[in-house]
Amino acid sequence: GDSVTQTEGQVALSEEDFLTIHCNYSASGYPALFWYVQYPGEGPQFLFRASRDKEKGSSRGFEATYDKGTTSFHLRKASVQESDSAVYYCALGTGGYKVVFGSGTRLLVSP
Amino acid sequence: EAAVTQSPRNKVTVTGGNVTLSCRQTNSHNYMYWYRQDTGHGLRLIHYSYGAGNLQIGDVPDGYKATRTTQEDFFLLLELASPSQTSLYFCASSDPRDWGGAGQNTLYFGAGTRLSVL
Numbered sequence: 715g716d717s718v719t720q721t722e723g724q725v726a727l728s729e730e731d732f733l734t735i736h737c738n739y740s741a742s743g744y745p746a747l748f749w750y751v752q753y754p755g756e757g758p759q760f761l762f763r764a765s766r767d768k769e770k771g772s773s774r775g776f777e778a779t780y781d782k783g784t785t786s787f788h789l790r791k792a793s794v795q796e797s798d799s800a801v802y803y804c805a806l807g808t809g810g811y812k813v814v815f816g817s818g819t820r821l822l823v824s825p
Numbered sequence: 826e827a828a829v830t831q832s833p834r835n836k837v838t839v840t841g842g843n844v845t846l847s848c849r850q851t852n853s854h855n856y857m858y859w860y861r862q863d864t865g866h867g868l869r870l871i872h873y874s875y876g877a878g879n880l881q882i883g884d885v886p887d888g889y890k891a892t893r894t895t896q897e898d899f900f901l902l903l904e905l906a907s908p909s910q911t912s913l914y915f916c917a918s919s920d921p922r923d924w925g926g927a928g929q930n931t932l933y934f935g936a937g938t939r940l941s942v943l
Contacts, residue, residue, distance in 0.1 A: 746929045750932075757915050757937050760931050760933070763929060803867060803868065811873055
């Protein structure tokens with residue numbers, strides 16, 4: 715079945731560091747890919763999505779590029795802030811209601 | 826942006842107890858969902874509905890019932906709670922008119938209900 719793999723369970727950085735969170739997917743067809751962010755005590759929030767090869771999604775300084783060749787959608791940010799500390803979920807949608815989430819990556823940013 | 830409100834925010838019950846989690850959305854979305862969130866598993870779909878009176882089975886439905894009484898209200902029922910159901914539960918909503926294209930189902934989540942079954 716369709717699946718999303720996030721290899722890092724936790725990432726610890728200092729402010730102004732460069733962030734990469736890896737996301738790889740396995741799906742039949744041509745899925746849409748998403749990033750969601752979850753701050754402490756809140757539900758996940760939609761960050762951005764991409765739906766075709768080489769499309770870049772972005773929001774709040776975060777970005778990811780849909781790469782069908784490597785089946786990846788890695789999240790990047792050039793300079794993280796303490797306020798970016800949260801759990802980040804990669805997800806895919808293959809059609810209709812169905813959304814499959816990865817296991818999440820906790821980002822801890824120290825001042 | 827959809828407003829999704831869950832209640833209660835925290836709930837403690839005993840094994841065998843009866844629990845109802847409530848969710849209300851106020852943006853006229855057709856689809857509503859119940860997910861559970863567990864460390865190492867991410868978010869897993871329990872049940873979902875595409876309208877009042879409709880119920881569809883998700884990926885981890887065992888031990889859960891759900892009911893959609895109106896377009897706004899979706900309830901999750903645990904009739905014989907077990908410790909394995911200790912988790913953080915999220916309700917979400919979405920609308921196909923916002924999807925934009927195949928697979929582009931964007932979900933709007935509530936703040937969650939933390940359930941502990943002792």
